[in-house]
Amino acid sequence: MKHNYQAPRGTVDIYGDELACWQQVEDVFRQFMHLYDYSEMRTPIFEDTGVFKRENDSSDMVNKEMYTFTVNNKDSLTLRPEGTAGVIRSYVQHKLFALGEGHNKFWYFGPMFRYERPQKGRQRQFYQFGVENLCEKSPYVDAEVIAMGYSILKALGLNHIKVLLNTLGDAASREAYRTTLREYFKPYLDQMCGDCQRRYEQNVLRLLDCKIDHDQPFMNDVPSIRDVLSEESRAYFESVCATLDALDIPYEIDDRLVRGLDYYTDTVFEVISTDEASGAQSTVFGGGRYDNLVDYFGGPQQSGIGFAMGMERLMILANAEGVFEDMQSPLDCYIMTLGNTQQMGVVLATQLRAAGYRVEMNFGKRSMKSQFKSVERFNASTVLIVGEDEIANNTVTLKRVKDQLQVSIPMDQLVETMDEWLMDTEEHHHE
Ligand code: ATP
Ligand code: MG
Numbered sequence: 001m002k003h004n005y006q007a008p009r010g011t012v013d014i015y016g017d018e019l020a021c022w023q024q025v026e027d028v029f030r031q032f033m034h035l036y037d038y039s040e041m042r043t044p045i046f047e048d049t050g051v052f053k054r055e056n057d058s059s060d061m062v063n064k065e066m067y068t069f070t071v072n073n074k075d076s077l078t079l080r081p082e083g084t085a086g087v088i089r090s091y092v093q094h095k096l097f098a099l100g101e102g103h104n105k106f107w108y109f110g111p112m113f114r115y116e117r118p119q120k121g122r123q124r125q126f127y128q129f130g131v132e133n134l135c136e137k138s139p140y141v142d143a144e145v146i147a148m149g150y151s152i153l154k155a156l157g158l159n160h161i162k163v164l165l166n167t168l169g170d171a172a173s174r175e176a177y178r179t180t181l182r183e184y185f186k187p188y189l190d191q192m193c194g195d196c197q198r199r200y201e202q203n204v205l206r207l208l209d210c211k212i213d214h215d216q217p218f219m220n221d222v223p224s225i226r227d228v229l230s231e232e233s234r235a236y237f238e239s240v241c242a243t244l245d246a247l248d249i250p251y252e253i254d255d256r257l258v259r260g261l262d263y264y265t266d267t268v269f270e271v272i273s274t275d276e277a278s279g280a281q282s283t284v285f286g287g288g289r290y291d292n293l294v295d296y297f298g299g300p301q302q303s304g305i306g307f308a309m310g311m312e313r314l315m316i317l318a319n320a321e322g323v324f325e326d327m328q329s330p331l332d333c334y335i336m337t338l339g340n341t342q343q344m345g346v347v348l349a350t351q352l353r354a355a356g357y358r359v360e361m362n363f364g365k366r367s368m369k370s371q372f373k374s375v376e377r378f379n380a381s382t383v384l385i386v387g388e389d390e391i392a393n394n395t396v397t398l399k400r401v402k403d404q405l406q407v408s409i410p411m412d413q414l415v416e417t418m419d420e421w422l423m424d425t426e427e428h429h430h431e
Helices: 016-035 060-064 084-093 139-155 171-191 194-202 204-209 231-246 311-320 342-354 368-378 388-392 411-422
Strands: 046-048 077-079 105-113 125-133 161-167 251-253 265-273 283-290 304-310 333-337 359-361 382-386 395-400 406-410
Touching (some): 016 105, 016 125, 016 139, 016 311, 046 084, 084 125, 084 304, 125 139, 139 161, 139 231, 139 265, 139 283, 139 304, 161 231, 171 194, 171 204, 194 204, 231 251, 231 265, 283 311, 304 311, 333 368, 342 382, 382 388, 382 411, 388 395
Parallel strands (some): 161 251, 333 359, 333 382
Antiparallel strands (some): 105 125, 125 304, 161 265, 265 283, 283 304, 395 406
């Protein structure tokens, strides 16, 4: 019996050229993380549900989008919907805060899971690249983190992007702002969506990024938090802005930006695409500072800042901007085996690979003509022809594709000849 399955709704398989493009982008992430001295952290794909579902959290992600399950009636577990909580949980569990310098800047890359309505740039399993910076709380750190994320996109060749910036201030400023917002929104309560009516009580800040009420007229004159910001928070925010100016990072202040998660304090930001290829899902990455997460997980009172970048959205934009045009990665050598010569073919392929050459060979019973098709398909720089006569004479025939130069050489001079032909030329694809 045959069984027919497809990847679950909202998930995709990544392979072939597309995967090669992903790996190019992942390499750029790694290079940046090396330059900025962040270290990678790999945390579990699932965590105790409480790691994500913190008391009183009002976000959609926590309340509607989580894959939560129990096994054998044990404690509740949840597939991670985001990376920050797991990294901070781990940071505290292993008391990395006690080590300080050299152990407080992390990055991660991996799948996240959210039960959402799938559409372009929105999946149920998607990948995020993210960073968490737990050195001192400083506006210069905030600006550096934002600028780093922006530079990664620039380095990838994305040009149509912009930074949106806001502050949520300190606890006192936020409390004052909540009061202002409740007063402001009160007359419009009956015109709001059900979620917003609930959010009005639980976390009125959430009203600002409601996707349903987004275009209601009463959303136009919402008071800005900057009217009620404490002196300290104002100075902090101004410093972030001034440092972004000094770093030449273009940004816009967006009063309505509050971000989708409840744990943010002070600086919040998003980088959005202005390219129409991004469709409705234009946010490439977002993040902010969090003063209370380390403390929540039982660590010291210590602040951090981070962002998370959606890989699929990034890839949509990168493809639209033609970042990956030159993807073909050619072979150094294709080994043609004619007659009963495959065993020798395997031996020679292994020798060449040990010398650093990228090699494919023919294992089938195929004609010379058909094998030359493979040479073309793989875009090989050289062809090694192994025939029965050649083996009898202890020789092989090596052909250079670009000028059709063909030589018959003793088998033990194969690597030497390849070195002569390919070493230090663009055609040698091994590093
Ligand atoms: P949105 O408002 O688009 O739902 P969000 O505020 O929920 O985004 P974050 O939690 O800040 O998103 O996640 C950071 C980034 O991860 C987003 O900017 C986006 O690029 C990506 N992302 C979030 N959810 C998804 C998803 N379901 N599918 C693909 N990428 C996603
Ligand atoms: Mg979301």
